Amino acid sequence: MVKLAFGSFGDSFSVGSLRCYLAEFIATLLFVFAGVGSAIAYGKLTSDAALDPAGLVAVAVAHAFALFVGVSIAANISGGHLNPAVTFGLAVGGNITILTGIFYWIAQCLGSIVACLLLKFVTSAESIPTHAVAASMSSIAGLVMEVVITFALVYTVYATAADPKKGSLGIIAPIAIGFIVGANILAAGPFSGGSMNPARSFGPAVVSGDFSENWIYWVGPLVGGGLAGLVYGDIFIGSYALVPPSEDYA
Template sequence: MAKLAVGHHREASEPDCIRAVLAEVVLTFLFVFAGVGAAMTAGKMVGGADSIMGLTAVALAHALVVAVMISAGLHISGGHLNPAVTLGLAVGGHITLFRSLLYILAQLLGSTLASLLLRYLTGGLDTPVHTLAAGMDAAQGVIMEIVLTFSLLFSVYATIVDPKTRVTGGLGPLLVGLVVGANILAGGPFSGASMNPARSFGPALASWVWTDHWVYWVGPIVGGVLAGFVYDQIFIVRSRHEPIPRDEDF
């Protein structure tokens, strides 16, 4: 069974929670600024973002910034940057549902601010939004995002969360970043390889383009929650895993 912990509204006044939420705003802002900025730059270069060189550049930028931002925030908020990560960890009892809500709001705010700033700094250029490729229907897009996000969350659990992981030091965030980059190379030309509702939300709001936007909420959240549940139930050794306190323990 999933070890969901509801939490309590008193968490919002705790100094460590306040710091964590603010960190998620900053971390997600910096992640989206670099990721979306790289996509905008690739679109202006020879070949454009749809070329293999443009796709590779975008994938590399996301891999690097994800690795660094997770490392930067790991000791403060966990460096989630992503509602799908937050909910995937909530399924395993690693964050309360109440704090999860605060994190998600912070992530959406950070993404929105980064996208609006990019639009301003580039003279009003539209921020690239995640959309489905021609010939791909919504169901295919959802499945693609489920698989890609499952891969991401499985890697987070295996390299960072699992107490028995043999990954040393800050290597976990780097490996997670590499998975993000690889997934963009694999799924970018088809679904856009969002894996992150916040990453999709900010650019969509800044450009006011909402075509198939729901796909980038349903797919990543289902994939993240499913990966968290599967890894927590099957691969984490029960004797070594202690979930956070439930609501009544606060």
């Protein structure tokens, strides 16, 4: 059962909430800077127009490491979402209000845009690489790919960080979250780009001015994240006799 709650402006504009937005902005900026920067660096070091297997691994590892760090540094302040799909999935499970979630989205997208602007400036890049579906795939196939891999990401977030019975798993949550993102990029990178994160795709699209397929990286991750929140929150957490509020994502 969906547990969406709108929230209040008083809560969303409290000092604590403003700190959360700043934490999401900084952590997302650092994550996107490393993630997009790894793709730019690969292009700088090679003359290949497309990623080869080694380049795919390098980009996947960079994203995994950067997300692990990003979640870790923001977890005690904002919960370490760094991703509108994660925020939406947690909202579906009643872990964050819609209003506060919207401000999380704004902070995350601004962090991504600033990261890409900084990359464009410091690397003198002519263009910022954007996510796109492979020429051999249809937009619908790319969309489904993003739904599946984002479901895996948000499901992992719930299981390791948002589940009130997580126990010691909460300690390794950032590692698990980073690992699933790296693994999903290895699996989906050559096909849909392996975004799983609307903010991660939105920043490069804004800076490059290319929004041709950006809708895929909003619809797919939000659907996948919402489904994960519904499945884990309703079937597993909802089956507990008593569910105390999660301190990580309250």
